[in-house]
């Protein structure tokens with residue numbers, strides 16, 4: 001049996017190389033990451049996913065789930081690409097503070113539904129990333145300083161296992177698989193839906209302050225001061241942006257605070273003192289607008305990022321991050337982590353504690369003329385940061401050419417590999433960054 005039998009197996013759309021629309025259907029969100037897959041299957045529902053898995057198991061084929069391709073690594077040669085976009089149901093139970101969310105649903109829609117009940121899920125910066133891919137990789141949320149990994153807010157997974165069975169996985173039903181699914185990547189089962197714990201949102205304050213690039217030193221110094229004593233309810237990110245010339249460089253501070261505007265402004269006092277503000281859209285906001293704060297592209301982009309966890313922001317780090325122009329990069333972005341993320345949760349998933357209090361993201365574009373300059377600039381900045389770069393990276397921030405071993409401590413990786421070998425011995429599933437390398 002081969003991929004060509006797929007139309008007899010599933011009810012959803014199947015596209016094979018040569019079919020009209022194949023190139024578009026098989027493409028990644030990250031433009032320029034090649035996806036030489038053998039077929040694309042757009043599953044109709046969970047039963048369709050199960051039929052596909054049984055077929056792949058019997059035929060010795062491999063499946064990679066990729067709802068949106070935001071985390072594409074290029075490691076998909078010859079596999080069946082499973083699109084889960086039709087598994088996008090969102091049901092909120094406000095009394096139980098739980099949402100059952102289809103694996104292919106995007107965060108923007110989920111937050112619109114939960115926000116209507118004054119509740120939030122642990123979403124990240126992008127409204128178009130899928131919930132399934134986000135929690136499979138752990139998921140660093142705007143609210144992770146208060147509530148930890150998004151994956152650890154999952155109460156149950158509905159999955160199709162490597163035997164093609166539809167199973168509900170909880171801490172009680174299968175502790176090992178539940179642990180691996182919460183942040184260990186997409187290697188262990190195909191998620192069809194997740195049950196997410198939701199958090200009450202009495203007040204949410206957030207938005208972006210923008211200054212001219214000349215204010216960079218002051219903004220990063222304020223970032224250091226504010227983050228040194230920030231409560232878990234406050235999340236602050238700073239971002240140096242170099243738009244295409246002739247637009248001038250800017251520097252921004254993005255914030256969310258789970259509380260009142262008055263309290264937030266007190267905590268942000270060092271930023272409030274910086275003059276020359278170009279724009280300020282901070283306000284008490286609806287959680288449905290969360291994905292707009294960081295102003296990230298929602299359409300496919302030729303992004304060429306590199307992320308690193310930082311052990312601190314001392315003088316040498318501030319100097320390394322602020323003394324040179326951003327170009328040829330598009331932006332240089334630092335998120336404050338810590339809070340609940342720094343604490344080991346014995347009941348948590350594979351993400352574990354994140355000791356590093358900051359996440360640096362160096363973003364360039366995969367464009368002609370920049371193919372060498374962007375990686376060289378990223379490498380030079382990392383070199384300047386020296387031992388302040390820990391070497392570990394959050395799984396959801398891995399990029400092509402990196403691997404799962406960079407996301408997990410050795411003992412976590414060993415446990416994930418054992419679970420992979422026992423739950424998917426035929427390697428029916430392939431994550432973007434497989435734990436077996």
Ligand SMILES: Cc1cc2nc3c(=O)[nH]c(=O)nc-3n(C[C@H](O)[C@H](O)[C@H](O)COP(=O)(O)OP(=O)(O)OC[C@H]3O[C@@H](n4cnc5c(N)ncnc54)[C@H](O)[C@@H]3O)c2cc1C
Nearest residue numbers: 066067068069070071124125130133140186191396431432
């Ligand atoms: C603009 C932008 C902003 C981002 N912001 C954040 C952020 O704030 N915090 C953060 O943590 N990450 C962030 N990310 C990274 C993003 O969360 C990861 O790339 C994530 O894996 C994307 O999930 P996806 O399903 O949308 O992407 P895809 O590339 O479609 O999927 C990624 C991987 O998830 C696994 N997977 C997906 N669906 C399933 C499933 N149903 N069953 C089993 N495995 C599955 C697969 O291994 C797949 O390869 C951002 C990425 C971008 C491009």
